[in-house]
Amino acid sequence: MNILKTIGSMDKAQRYVFFCELYDVGYSDDFVKYIASLPRESLSDFLVTFNAHERARINDDLDRIDCVDQKDVAISVEHLLEVLNRMDDLMMMQNKINEESADQMSLNRDFMKEWLTRPAPVSDQMQGVPCPPLEKPPVEGATIVVLPKPDPSILVSNDLFSAIRDRQSRRKFTDEPLSIDELAFLLWSTQGVKKTVADGRISMRTVPSAGARHPFETYIGIMRVTGIMPGMYRYLAVEHALELLFTDENMTRTLIDAGVGQRFVGECAACFIWSCVPYRGEWRYTIGSHKNMLLDAGHVCQNLYLACEAIRCGTCAIGAYNQEIVDQYVKLDGKDEFVIYLSPVGKLPVSSNK
Numbered sequence: 001m002n003i004l005k006t007i008g009s010m011d012k013a014q015r016y017v018f019f020c021e022l023y024d025v026g027y028s029d030d031f032v033k034y035i036a037s038l039p040r041e042s043l044s045d046f047l048v049t050f051n052a053h054e055r056a057r058i059n060d061d062l063d064r065i066d067c068v069d070q071k072d073v074a075i076s077v078e079h080l081l082e083v084l085n086r087m088d089d090l091m092m093m094q095n096k097i098n099e100e101s102a103d104q105m106s107l108n109r110d111f112m113k114e115w116l117t118r119p120a121p122v123s124d125q126m127q128g129v130p131c132p133p134l135e136k137p138p139v140e141g142a143t144i145v146v147l148p149k150p151d152p153s154i155l156v157s158n159d160l161f162s163a164i165r166d167r168q169s170r171r172k173f174t175d176e177p178l179s180i181d182e183l184a185f186l187l188w189s190t191q192g193v194k195k196t197v198a199d200g201r202i203s204m205r206t207v208p209s210a211g212a213r214h215p216f217e218t219y220i221g222i223m224r225v226t227g228i229m230p231g232m233y234r235y236l237a238v239e240h241a242l243e244l245l246f247t248d249e250n251m252t253r254t255l256i257d258a259g260v261g262q263r264f265v266g267e268c269a270a271c272f273i274w275s276c277v278p279y280r281g282e283w284r285y286t287i288g289s290h291k292n293m294l295l296d297a298g299h300v301c302q303n304l305y306l307a308c309e310a311i312r313c314g315t316c317a318i319g320a321y322n323q324e325i326v327d328q329y330v331k332l333d334g335k336d337e338f339v340i341y342l343s344p345v346g347k348l349p350v351s352s353n354k
């Protein structure tokens with residue numbers, strides 16, 4: 001079977017289903033290895049059948065794989081054929097999902113609307129249940145890195161107008177490390193605690209949050225920050241410190257997988273990973289808190305964009321990620337705490353646009 005011809009003759013819906021199955025949303029090494037084993041010229045007709053974004057991604061992945069082992073290719077072909085043989089079943093399953101998602105879509109629209117005037121459960125707060133803690137405590141005995149106080153003298157530009165005007169999603173970073181002062185500034189800009197009130201039960205931060213619930217934890221995959229050992233950390237916002245969770249020499253690869261193949265998610269100086277602890281919002285707003293928590297996440301990431309601009313760094317919000325991989329990686333149960341957003345940060349090439 002000519003695999004490229006078969007894929008090339010699929011309609012858009014079939015190809016979408018095929019790639020989802022094969023790559024679990026991102027392009028798999030199997031596919032890339034297979035096409036890397038073919039002469040580049042024979043690919044041109046095939047690539048024409050893809051849209052520009054997919055083409056760029058395939059070419060990008062091809063550049064990564066410069067030498068292909070024949071044994072690997074044999075495995076790839078087996079995998080590709082196996083998925084191709086299941087296409088009829090996969091299309092049937094997809095059609096069923098399409099029908100069901102019409103109902104789901106209507107429910108999700110309701111979730112986006114206000115909840116105050118709808119019947120909702122009585123909140124735990126109303127029932128006198130104590131307020132949940134502001135942040136998870138660090139594990140006893142964990143290594144703690146105390147961060148320098150945010151220092152405006154490190155800013156390359158202190159001009160809000162320019163930061164708002166020049167902000168854009170940045171996906172190309174240099175290998176240059178961030179300084180610890182820069183990282184401290186970014187963490188403070190996104191979740192920094194200015195003061196706590198009500199016996200330390202409520203925090204006022206550098207970002208707004210409905211009912212000051214601040215339902216997030218910040219995990220940070222550090223690849224290149226001067227003075228901090230690479231590893232996965234958690235920001236202790238109240239203490240303005242980092243708790244070391246673990247080190248892992250394969251962190252870049254895992255973060256790329258977590259970002260469904262988006263390479264800059266792992267190939268960055270540091271990757272912000274925000275989790276949500278839903279009960280912090282539910283305690284006060286019950287079911288209506290879910291919408292608020294997602295709105296809150298937007299403020300956090302926007303502050304990261306603007307703070308990055310001020311220190312000549314860049315970032316890109318990531319909503320396309322693999323829930324299971326990233327939750328497992330930062331050791332979350334996926335129910336009472338789960339990742340909702342990522343944003344890799346790095347230094348910008350001198351040539352990058354303002």
Ligand SMILES: Cc1cc2nc3c(=O)[nH]c(=O)nc-3n(C[C@H](O)[C@H](O)[C@H](O)COP(=O)(O)O)c2cc1C
Pocket residue numbers: 167168169170171262316317318319320321
């Ligand atoms: C919620 C959200 C999720 C996003 N997810 C991704 C993503 O997974 N990958 C990516 O490359 N860009 C992602 N982006 C960036 C958008 O593509 C980008 O903001 C948009 O194209 C506008 O470009 P600008 O930010 O440079 O103005 C995301 C942005 C937001 C706000």
